[in-house]
Every structure is written in C-alpha cells, then in structure tokens.
Amino acid sequence: MVSVLSACASKERPKADLAASQVTTIGVNSYLWRAALDSLSFMPLTQTDSNGGVILTDWYVNPENPSERMKLNVSILDQDLRADALRVAASRQVLQGGTWVAAPVKAATTQKLEQIILTKARDLRRGAITSN
Secondary structure, three states: OHHHHHHHHOOOOOHHHHHOOOOOOOOOOHHHHHHHHHHOOOOOEEEEEOOOOEEEEOOEEOOOOOOEEEEEEEEEOOOOOOHHHEEEEEEEEEEEOOEEEEEOOOHHHHHHHHHHHHHHHHHHHHHHHHHO
16 A cells, blocks of 8 residues: 555556557557447447547347347546446337337446446556566
8 A cells, every 4th residue: 555655655656557548649548449449349440530439330130139220339538447438329120010109228238338347447557568
C-alpha cells in the first residue's frame, strides 16, 4: 500500500502505466477498440470509425432464434480504459406475420455486452503489461 501511495506522490509513472495506451494512433483507447471489434466479430459491421470511436453493426439474426434480430451501436468515449468510456446501445426486432417489428431490449443485454468488452480490454492490457 505504501509503494502505491509513493508512486502516486512521485513524478515517475509506474511501469504498468506504460501500457495504459492513452497515446495511440487512433482517437480512442486501443484496448477498448480491439476488444469491441473482437467481441462483435460474429456480427456484420456497417461502419467503424477508430478516431470517433464508433462501431455500427448491421442486423444480426441468431441461427438458433431466426424470429429475432439485433443491431448494435458501440461508442468508445475516451482514451482511458474505464467503464464509463464505453457505451453500447442495441436495437431489437422480432418477426411477426412476416414483418420485422421493433421490440424492447433488456437493459441486462447491453450491460452484459459492455462487461464482455471491458473484460476483454482489461485482459488485452494485462497481456501487454506482462509481455513488456
């Protein structure tokens, strides 16, 4: 605990901070960006903007539930790897009488996706730290 506090008081950054990836070639946190792309790799992407931190998917139909489809909008809002730097919005439709109709999305669905992306981003960061 004392070493953590002394690291905060000094001007030097701890070694682990080298992989924090605030300085990137893209406009957002590179770990969040890579984790989001990896997590959504099964869905068709319609737009990706690494400088703006936006990933849009096209409608995805789960083969196990062909009467439902989802579309996602993932926004990475910061260069820091923090939970509030990520926002996932989802749209859901169900097939009724041959027509796709808007349906509510459970809040737990987007929260679970955010959790998956954040966990993957932390794992990527941890891997970068241990490999240095």
